[in-house]
Amino acid sequence: MFLALKEIKYEKLRYGLITLMIFLIAYLIFMLSSLSVGLASENTQAVNSWQTQAVVLNDNSNVSLSQSLLTKEDLKDFKKTKNDSYVGIVPIVMKEKKHQTISAQFIGLNKDEYIYKDLEVVSGRKAKHNDEIAVDQILWNRGYRLGDKVTLNGSDQKYKIVGFLKNAKINIAPIAYGTMATWKKLRPMAPNVEASGIISKKNLDFKAKNVRSYDKQTFVNKLPGYTAQNSTFELMIGFLFVISLIVIAVFLYILTIQKMPNYAVLRAQGIPSKTLIGATLSQSLILVIIGTVLAYLLMLLTVSVMPATVPIDFAPWIMISTIAGMILMGAIGGLIPIRSILKVDPSKAV
Amino acid sequence: MSVIELKDVSKSYGQGDAKVNALKNINFEAQKGEVVLIEGPSGAGKSTFLTIAGALQKPTSGEVFIGKKDVTNYSPKQADALRLDKIGFVLQAYNLVPYLTVREQFILVDKVKKTGNLSKEALDRLLDELGISQLVNKYPKELSGGQQQRVAIARALYADPAIILADEPTASLDSEKVEEVGKLFKTLAKQKEKAIILVTHDLRLNKYSDKIYEMLDGHLSLKKK
Numbered sequence: 001m002f003l004a005l006k007e008i009k010y011e012k013l014r015y016g017l018i019t020l021m022i023f024l025i026a027y028l029i030f031m032l033s034s035l036s037v038g039l040a041s042e043n044t045q046a047v048n049s050w051q052t053q054a055v056v057l058n059d060n061s062n063v064s065l066s067q068s069l070l071t072k073e074d075l076k077d078f079k080k081t082k083n084d085s086y087v088g089i090v091p092i093v094m095k096e097k098k099h100q101t102i103s104a105q106f107i108g109l110n111k112d113e114y115i116y117k118d119l120e121v122v123s124g125r126k127a128k129h130n131d132e133i134a135v136d137q138i139l140w141n142r143g144y145r146l147g148d149k150v151t152l153n154g155s156d157q158k159y160k161i162v163g164f165l166k167n168a169k170i171n172i173a174p175i176a177y178g179t180m181a182t183w184k185k186l187r188p189m190a191p192n193v194e195a196s197g198i199i200s201k202k203n204l205d206f207k208a209k210n211v212r213s214y215d216k217q218t219f220v221n222k223l224p225g226y227t228a229q230n231s232t233f234e235l236m237i238g239f240l241f242v243i244s245l246i247v248i249a250v251f252l253y254i255l256t257i258q259k260m261p262n263y264a265v266l267r268a269q270g271i272p273s274k275t276l277i278g279a280t281l282s283q284s285l286i287l288v289i290i291g292t293v294l295a296y297l298l299m300l301l302t303v304s305v306m307p308a309t310v311p312i313d314f315a316p317w318i319m320i321s322t323i324a325g326m327i328l329m330g331a332i333g334g335l336i337p338i339r340s341i342l343k344v345d346p347s348k349a350v
Numbered sequence: 351m352s353v354i355e356l357k358d359v360s361k362s363y364g365q366g367d368a369k370v371n372a373l374k375n376i377n378f379e380a381q382k383g384e385v386v387l388i389e390g391p392s393g394a395g396k397s398t399f400l401t402i403a404g405a406l407q408k409p410t411s412g413e414v415f416i417g418k419k420d421v422t423n424y425s426p427k428q429a430d431a432l433r434l435d436k437i438g439f440v441l442q443a444y445n446l447v448p449y450l451t452v453r454e455q456f457i458l459v460d461k462v463k464k465t466g467n468l469s470k471e472a473l474d475r476l477l478d479e480l481g482i483s484q485l486v487n488k489y490p491k492e493l494s495g496g497q498q499q500r501v502a503i504a505r506a507l508y509a510d511p512a513i514i515l516a517d518e519p520t521a522s523l524d525s526e527k528v529e530e531v532g533k534l535f536k537t538l539a540k541q542k543e544k545a546i547i548l549v550t551h552d553l554r555l556n557k558y559s560d561k562i563y564e565m566l567d568g569h570l571s572l573k574k575k
Contacts (some may be wrong), residue, residue: 002461003447010449010489265445268406270434270509271462272427346433347406349441350397350517 003275004282015287018251022291023298025244026326029237030299033318036233038311042172043226046107047216049167050085050115055219056198059210063222065089065197066105072192074211083202085115086195088183092176094135096150099143104135104174106152108183108195115199119177124163127178130185134163136174141308152176152186171223172311241325248333252284256337260344267346276341284334285327292326352415353512353545354403355379359412361398372398373409376570378563380545382512385535385558388549389573390565396549397517399565403547404437404515405429417512434463438506440516445502446490453486455505468508480504480534496527503534507542514538514546520555532558 008015041048056078061068066089080086088108095101109116111128119126119134124146127134133152135144139161144150149158159178168175180195206213221227256263263276296319303314361373372395380386390396401407402414405421406429414422416436424432439445446455459467468476477483480500490498499519506514516535520528536558539546548555556562562573 002458003450006454007449262447265439265441266447267430268404268433268439268441269445270430270432270437271458272430275462347401349439349445350400350404350406 003279026295136168268349288330
């Protein structure tokens with residue numbers, strides 16, 4: 001540690017540049033991880049807020065809530081409990097002449113079921129009547145206010161915004177919650193249709209003709225674009241870790257090769273290899289920790305000034321796992337030059 | 351009493367037609383308080399001698415004794431400890447770590463060898479004697495060649511070794527400085543009872559020596575006793 005710190009202090013520019021590279025990579029990993037989690041969260045926010053454990057859908061819907069319709073006939077054998085909630089979903093375009101047009105998802109609920117009861121109201125109240133909706137709080141940022149009257153899908157009917165809700169997004173789109181009757185009006189269909197699907201906060205295994213239940217993960221993975229988006233981010237983050245490993249290893253290897261004559265002199269003086277290996281590993285870890293901590297501080301600043309519309313979620317586990325990952329890369333990168341250090345021939349000092 | 355002795359030591363490199371016999375059955379000894387010079391032209395085997403006497407490599411045959419102990423077949427780890435404890439090197443490159451100040455060169459020794467080093471007072475006296483006590487916060491690149499040489503000598507003495515091995519210690523010094531370094535080695539040998547072995551081309555050091563060996567084509571012979 002002594003040699004590591006002294007050399008970093010002496011060669012400020014050289015080690016500053018390596019730290020800068022590590023800092024930029026760590027910052028990019030923080031940013032991509034936060035965006036990945038933010039986007040994933042906007043895909044599944046509502047599903048999570050419903051405490052979903054299982055979803056009952058039409059067997060031919062390809063595990064898509066918006067493609068599914070359940071009729072009374074389909075559900076004749078389904079025994080609804082207090083843990084189940086019927087959900088009707090339809091895409092909508094919300095217009096109000098003073099504000100920007102919003103693409104959203106309308107979700108119709110029954111007032112006596114748990115999802116409706118558990119909705120988290122930020123301001124106003126839940127929708128009680130067929131001409132009322134309660135919307136995701138992101139619409140507040142886009143200028144919508146309580147009492148605004150909007151049209152949905154170009155109909156003449158006006159719907160009054162009576163509340164703003166927390167965690168009301170699905171598949172990145174904001175949700176407008178209303179009654180099941182409004183849903184049936186917005187999505188014309190056969191009169192015996194009950195809902196798009198049934199959400200349950202308990203595991204259930206229901207199967208009937210044309211109907212079956214799915215667990216939460218299967219349902220979430222089938223959300224349009226969800227798996228592709230997550231895989232893309234995971235691939236990018238993985239590559240960044242590999243790049244950080246290569247950067248650390250290459251820099252330390254070059255520096256070690258440059259220091260070979262010095263190391264030969266130190267070895268001739270009886271300084272053991274383990275001291276020199278310890279110095280290289282310590283240097284690697286010091287640079288990684290400084291670079292990553294600086295990136296963390298910049299990330300905190302970035303999150304604080306980022307507009308609310310940017311889906312960024314800098315969760316504590318991202319910070320912990322990125323720092324742990326970078327330290328691991330630093331340790332592995334620091335091990336690469338060890339072979340060269342072990343091969344230093346002290347007789348070359350003479 | 352011999353503090354270092356080489357008995358019938360040979361060293362060869364390569365095999366077959368490419369075989370080079372760098373040292374040929376040499377015998378050597380140095381006592382406490384002696385300044386011993388190894389002279390000879392380039393390529394005579396002086397550096398090979400130094401590496402074997404300093405436990406930096408093993409002889410092909412023969413035996414090396416340091417303080418009566420046979421160190422010929424010491425493992426690398428044992429050789430590290432031996433050099434740290436018993437042998438001080440003063441090399442042509444002055445063996446200073448470029449990113450450590452003069453003071454930190456000694457701290458590094460403390461970090462590795464926890465006991466047996468000079469006390470703070472003894473180090474201060476040594477630095478005074480060498481005329482470098484005002485340079486303790488400077489880096490090697492801020493020192494002149496002569497100053498670096500004296501720091502390297504202090505660094506070699508700091509671990510209080512019985513033997514000092516110096517490779518061309520006056521190579522880059524002017525005549526005045528050569529006299530200074532010669533006197534210094536003589537004084538250190540006598541006052542601190544070290545065996546000082548100087549491998550050199552520099553005949554100006556002859557007058558400070560107790561013994562002179564000549565190395566020629568791998569053969570070592572005693573020239574002056």
